[in-house]
Amino acid sequence: MSKLSLTVNDTPHDLEIPESRTLAQLLRYDLGLTGTKIGCEEAECGICTVLVDGVPVDSCIFPAFKAQGCSVTTIEGLAKGEELHPLQRNFIEHGAVQCGFCTPGLIMTSAALLEENLHPSEEDIKIALKDTFCRCTGYTSVMRAIKSAAQELRGQAPLPVNEPSVRERGKVIGHSVPPQEVREKVTGQAKYTDDYIFPGMLFGRTLRSPYPHAKILRIDTSRAKALSGVYAVLTYEDVPGENLHGLVYRDWPVLCHDVVRYVGDAVAIVAAESEDIAAKALCLIDVEYAPLPVVADPVYAHSPEAPILHPNHPTGNLLKHIKVRHGDIDRGFTEADVIIEREYRTPIIEHAFLEPECSIGVPAGVADHEKLTVYVGSQIPYQDRNQIALAMGLPEEQVRVIGTLIGGGFGGKEDIAGQIHAAMLAAVTGHPVKMLYTRQESLIFHPKRHATIIRIKTGAKKDGRLTAVQATLYGDGGAYASLSDKVMTRATTHATGPYDVPNAKIDCYAMYTNNVPSGAFRGFGVTQSAFAVEQNMDLVAEALGIDPIALRLINAQKVGVTTATGQVLRDSVGLIETIDKVRADMQNFQWGWREGHKAYGWGFACAYKNTGLGGGAPDKAEAEIEAFEDGTIEVRIAAADMGQGIAHVVAQCAAEELSLPYNRVKVLLCDTDRTPNGGPTTGSRQTYISGNASRMAAGVLREALAQSAAELLDVPPEQIRFEEGLMRYNGHTVEFGDVVGWMKRNNLTPRSRYEYWAPKTQPLGTGGDMHIAFSYATQAALVEVDLETGEVHVLKVLSATDIGRAINPLMLQGQIEGGIVMAMGNALTEAFISENGVPWTTLLSRYKMPSIKHTPEIVSHLVEHPTADGPYGAKGVGEIPSINTMPAIANAIYHATGVRVFTVPVDQDSLLRAIKSGQPELHTAWQDVR
């Protein structure tokens, strides 16, 4: 311990702390200023940015004692009392806050910029924020917020909010109300799992396999157990219940027993009084392995010589063969005048949510917890509870899962991470245990986007009508099933693209390998198949001499079309309008042209994506709403908000039904003891399913309130009107809260509950409605290719997205902009690399995601073709923006250069050589440079 004197947010501190502290640790642990977040500890992501003597630094690698005598400013020091800093206010106004985890870093970096420069150009902003990452927003709203704040600081009016237009607004629906807890997020008060501290809390760590495939011969924990400060070292022998978890197939060991199947598989867990002791204890666990042959790719996995990874799985390494059969494929190709067949490949993609996984287990009877409780930012709290209970050998009712704020998810926080381990360690030690993953651990451990190999054959007549699509897909599911079955099913069923295809034969092989598991990731397999489908469409157009947009219009799905899975589309097919909207924005364009050593090209691509689980899975959500005498209500539902904004959607739905001002609605999410089950946040389902649950629960409450108001006013209940937090009848008015008070005095409970069941769907292969609705989108990308270096830049993306009905236009736009920039990463920057099962991507510094400097100009239109059963006609938006960006960019590169890329991320090195040598097809990507 040594003395450190510094000033933090204008308050002087004299601290006695270990010299080993980083500045981020000092702020978070010693001063409790948890607004500063830790994202990578590699000086890569920038979200830990604070100002030291006014200068932005990465506090995660800044030694605390470097700040001796300095003045430090954190996000907590930016507001003046209750009055927010203009940056904080403008981040809220312009919709620049989603999950909020990176928000403090973005705001602090921006604050430093504005201290120096009150007239920042777009380039100045890009330079200043180049290394401060946000995975949610796509940065467009961030840039606007900064410019607007600069105007205010110059004494000018703020910029108007760039809100997309909507067809029709309700009282609350269709308005861009701010998301819930947004003030907490911009001030650093918002609490994510790692921000919770409990008395006597221990720190957990996980020992992971260094081998992609090996037999465990021996595990000896005695040396680790003997280390002072270690409270528990647990292995498979200590799992009280079933030593398996999994969302679809229960094939994933809680702790490995005889075999490890990927680098990152958990072998032992430790709880100790400090993170350092826990880390040291891991080094003292002796595990003897016998390496086994590695199955490193899905095609080899399917071959007879490949070792079988899950002997109990009835079809060996073939996790599932997924089939779509529609019409007569042979006739379809016989009728075709042109047939295009190509093979496409996509790599494993990492979610890179900025908050690494964290779970805290609190044992029953400790710190006001009646039962074993796990705090976690999870996308599926009720299934976490189920999986924890099974592994703990407890009835579900004896486990409570409390959902904390989630610092991004994108599908990557659906599977179990540390939830079970934290529960086990808490139960054994009798102490709360925090299991926080490092970024590097998160990278190797959690399920990713599937790498795919897609061979696709498209047939069309001279007039452009598609006659047939045949495809074979291989999906690398990795070591455990996770959501591979469902994800690859979506890739398969969507492999015709959003078109009227009379004949289809699609086979998908979801394979077990020794790579990192793959599972849910925004786009859910459709992102991969669209890369193939939409490029084949352009190839067909070229072969037929038809304009690519015209070809899409000829074949676009519309109401009445039957999909390849046998579903007749009855409503809400806005594809053609999305095409028209984007085409209208492209007036007077050329597909490709050259200026000096730069080549420019436009690319066009369409997409569709189901809303909801579909495929026969019961899809439901239950919401509870309670009204209070102060005229407010609370909506309770376990529907995870990872930044996409389901909290404000359920609030808006309830407010609309009850004619309440939005600011009178509070939302409680994700507490399995206090909120009914809203189901998983996956498959773009929450707006539709939980939105409906909230709307209908509000309807039930409204009836009860109307009944009571009617008695109060002595009029028939059906004549009571709800307006602006009041109930009215013929000039008589009663306050919402007064009716609630009256109900309570008369022993009536002002609370409602509604379990909403989505329309029934059919399993694949049985025909009928496989899904409750589809969202549609069109995007056009303009790229610039440097003909001297091969570098590719996306300059502009035009988009139109049919989301049924806009509940919150600004937040919808945020989903679209964020989805587009995320998908640009798939096209241009991202690949998770494994070499014979051993990850090379072990550091965030080896995984580049798009930063603000990559952000193109984005134009986003909303198209509203309502779907009958959606809330006010709404359907999902979470995934659809991330589907067609990648093929739009690929098509644009072709138009610019004459080279078509069949794999990603685009490698400037081989692209340049292809351009120079006139080679029209490029089948290698960055990861092939070796």
Add this chain to the structure above:
Amino acid sequence: MKLWERYHTPTTVDEAVALLQQYAGTARIIAGGTDLLVEMREGHHDPFPALIDITSIPSLRTIQIEKDTVYIGAGVAHTPIVKNPVLVERATCLVESCGVIGGPQVRNVGTLGGNVAHALPAGDGTTSLVALDAEVEIFKNGKRRWVNILEMFTGPGQSLLDSTRDVLLQFRFRLSGKNEATAFKRIMRPQGVALPILGCAVWVRLDESREYFDMVRVCIAPIAPTPTRISELEEVLKGQPANEVSIQKAVDTGLKVVHPRTSKYRATAEYRQEMMELLLRRTLPLAIERARTGKAIPEGVGLK
């Protein structure tokens, strides 16, 4: 997880040296730490007993100009170099290379001294220091001495310095004068580790007529295990007209004598060859232009 135990902030070089001796090879010198700490985190080894931070030593934190020579302390971060008006004009390549390292947060803390001590074969700051023919003052074996920047590197990631015993103190080089100018450019890729595919710094001096090369220094990296100048290319340009034809000769020579290798997930040898040509075609004319006009506006700072 903690990476070090004790953290010392000496305020004189003597104090820093005394601390190193006291720890007898178990303590390490740290400047900004933006490379070192990340590397230590990757290493998964036991915490260092002590780090000795040289950035609190006032004499190592200054940029001093004496006549035509500049002295840059080892504790000077990249940002003050990028913002220094004299360096902008008269050591433009250094500003251009320091301006593209990391993002602002890293440039505010990471130092040029650390960049060199780290001995990356393609450290951007190093590439420019080589073109500037800089000298480095080091403390080694109990005494201070000046060495040429090229002598600093003994192998990939290895410098003359043992950072548990020696200290890098400062750099000095002659600022560009009349008819002289510099330029730096690099080629990156948007994937993987943020190291240049190829970086190129040139220093040129034109003759009095400003029509002929008087002298040229060129550093392209990485093309060898340690930073190096391309003397054959420099020789070819000496006395030649400062025009397209001579640049073509330089390119031809470069292609003949330089054989970059393929590095995994970075670039193929063929691509590097092409980029070498491109970088020469982009930097040499820029430097000529700057030398002729006597004006230099750094390009690409903050973004490339």
